[in-house]
Amino acid sequence: MLHAKVISIKRDNKDVFTLVFDSKISAEPGQFIMIWVPGGKEIPMSLSSTSNPLAITFRTFGETTRTLATLKPGDRIFFRGPYGNSYPKPTGKVAYVGGGTGLASLNSMILKYDGDVFAGARTKDDLFLIRDEYKVATDDGSLGFKGTVVDLFVPHLSEYNYVFVCGPEPMVKSLIDRIDKKAKAKIFFSLERLMKCGVGICDSCSINGIRVCKDGTIFELQEVLKMTEFGVSRRTESGKIEFFANAKR
Amino acid sequence: MLHAKVISIKRDNKDVFTLVFDSKISAEPGQFIMIWVPGGKEIPMSLSSTSNPLAITFRTFGETTRTLATLKPGDRIFFRGPYGNSYPKPTGKVAYVGGGTGLASLNSMILKYDGDVFAGARTKDDLFLIRDEYKVATDDGSLGFKGTVVDLFVPHLSEYNYVFVCGPEPMVKSLIDRIDKKAKAKIFFSLERLMKCGVGICDSCSINGIRVCKDGTIFELQEVLKMTEFGVSRRTESGKIEFFANAKR
């Protein structure tokens, strides 16, 4: 277990926080850490900055993320990692497509490689890490395009050479269903699943025998297309198969 | 445990053998290995050559050394090491003083740094690794000087800048007792004691809290002079104190 000092913590919106910390680990864009609240749980968290200083950006979902949000500069965070593979270096025209907290993971890339950023959220207030030049979609139209970020992005796919996508599984699934599988762009997806170990041994994050934590988290379109379970079913903490609402089985 | 192939085995005299073996370990003159007869004992053995190929030269004392003497080219030897410190690099005029199997340990130095070699044994037939230019002493006068190698060497001490001594403890003790403690020469002794572990934890080789296997086996005169037990008493396998015959207590 590693530990590091919190440099700063900033509230990005009503329930999203960016915590900057001082650590000498070297990480690549797209990698994640397992962050631990001593005495409490350990959860996977993408690095939203992989150059010094490092950062994570998280939504307060439950106990662990709520506790992380109470940390102050000088406090310690505990973690292990970084884990997972990383986004490849792009060439040509680049697009980033993020939904939900997906932008956190993409942000480490955006800081390194210029590109057009498509960001989606339910409402204006749910957005975070947003800059003026980003193309924004909100479900309620309170900012930018009214609709999903998938609706906003899909028509533009043919303009790009590299596309990086991160977001909730149903969003990613709908994007994959709607795009031209033969588009010239190389499309990479950062996936998220329940993760207990983070190091590829517990099987809790596996999709058709592919471990999100160790074989991923980043997969190219063709790899995701082979995952027949993707967007259809996932595993609960017990390992039981659970189907996504509205998933075509 | 390492293992290596026997390249050759040569009988040096009626009960002394030199076994040359093929190993990539890197060793310095004066170091020893713990050589193991699988299913039997493990014993300390100086390297009589530390440059490729390595060698050991041993007298057949008991079961282990007798078994080693039966090995054939292509057979395996098993060992761990090398252990212990090594002889320092000499400058100026160098003398080597060896008694008993002590010449085995000195030989690795003799191969590297020229010097005058004083070798002693009971009779002509007990000598080994001898070259024409060596100054030889035998107890019975059957070859060279009649008397001990100590008798032979002591008068010449003042001629040397570096002296390396290896031999049975009583011989070494008598040398130390008889030399000028203020001689200009730097004098180094390679000591031998009962060794069970070879790596400095079992205490079976210790003299006044100094471990022959790890703090030595090579000590400078001043260090040996501080060992009040040296030449006086040693430990049996049980750790019991046993006095040398004729030792001044």
Add this chain to the structure above:
Amino acid sequence: MASISTKVGNFSIENPVILASGILDETSGSILRSLRSGAGAVVTKSIGISERAGYPTPVISEVKTGLLNAVGLPNPGIDNFVEEYKDFPEKKRTVVSIFGGSVEEFVTLSRRVEAAGFDKVELNLSCPHVQGVGSEVGQDVDLVEEIINEIKRRTNLQIWSKLTPNVTDIVSLAKASEKADALVLINTIRAIGVEIYSRKFALSNVVGGYSGPGIKPVALRAVYDVYKETGKDIVGVGGITTWEDAIEFFLLGARAIQVGTAFLYDDYRIYSDIKDGINKYLDSEGFSKLEDIVGVMVNNAARKGD
């Protein structure tokens, strides 16, 4: 090239490298991946009567010499398990690990497993023992014997009895497993991990099971003791991360080996790495088949039960 096929009880396996229970075997997809990657057989994650979420994270903690885990036996329960494996194509190469708190639970699980078309169970006897305070089912010699005898009587399954090293006398557990087709040695060793800067336990469950390189010398001793005293078919497990480790287990009497924590260091390459190593060793040491080295270090005279 030497033959590395082996036989454990009546189970003939093309190669002796088996996936241990609890590592990458919670989903049928991963089990197929292991078989495709070269495992001779696989053992499933341990299945119980009802669904269990397991313990909260942290459920693993790496230490210098291996791994501590307290995953807490998460499993979907036997109903969901049977459902998931309905059309599973590799039932004969899959040993189903089951755990329970009583003889009846073990028998119920075994019958369900058999009805689902499997023919081998591995008994994970590390469940908390309701009668004994703080002890495990697998530490109770009489209970172990009864569980095995009852499963044998009421099913046609082959039984692998996986023993815990957390006892004074593992040989008596092996003897209690007399009717089992094979013994699997060893499960994890009870251990604890501490994080000194937060002064908190490294696992949510405080106490966990220790696996990986650090337990190999203990596992070897268990295999040696049990093989010498019983001569039974043994599957060795505990700290095997290289082919050399595997050879050590064979020489002491194991007919096959399992790998778990090795995935941390070698991932799916572990199967081919170990198989290739065994092959090369047998060839260079002049043996024509794996069987020739099984137990050779254990003096036949000293070994009972043959």
Add this chain to the structure above:
Amino acid sequence: MASISTKVGNFSIENPVILASGILDETSGSILRSLRSGAGAVVTKSIGISERAGYPTPVISEVKTGLLNAVGLPNPGIDNFVEEYKDFPEKKRTVVSIFGGSVEEFVTLSRRVEAAGFDKVELNLSCPHVQGVGSEVGQDVDLVEEIINEIKRRTNLQIWSKLTPNVTDIVSLAKASEKADALVLINTIRAIGVEIYSRKFALSNVVGGYSGPGIKPVALRAVYDVYKETGKDIVGVGGITTWEDAIEFFLLGARAIQVGTAFLYDDYRIYSDIKDGINKYLDSEGFSKLEDIVGVMVNNAARKGD
């Protein structure tokens, strides 16, 4: 700077780093060297009634995760021991380890040790138990209790009871050691080493004791279990090679620690390395004395015996 002095039973020690029995403590010269090199106290190699040469070499075998040893309790016997230590200047910082096969042997040894001017014994209970086949004296709860009670009754020595981890339930051994002034946890774990190219056992005695980094997680669990259940003074030992390891033991309830196998990696620097580390840790974590961290991780409510 924080205070790192400690107290084990009535024994006040300037620092909590103690030399473990069996490592560099067969000769009085080496014992003095350890004390001069910074050990807070030392434990002697275990002494029995009569002289023993120990087992033939190989008596140690290094493994990746530690050390296997079967030295075979070589010792000069109590008569020669008493003779060697006649004028020994450090009797108060030296704990004499004794071993025996019966209550009477332990009592005899204790009385000789006391008569020789020492005031502390550590009981090495790992001797083969004549009554029990293959078991050790230290695995027999009743015998452990009787040995300790008799020494207590017939001498004024402080008693450190060193427990074996080779049992199902170490807590019951700790409870049997009720009258001891401190518990020393743990002795080595039974294990085996194999050399695959000669297909011979790595130790002449075949089975040996496993020590070093690989046993630390097991030792920590023993300290935790025993401290929680008994609250007794504990000296932690098993795989401590760095100051961080030492802190782990303190946090779980150890008041002092012993180092043995660490000499393989750090040699005599081990004392200052651990002491310096403890000091820095206490300072930087804001504790003024070692005592403040002893057992802090073990919930006081959950801990009995206080």
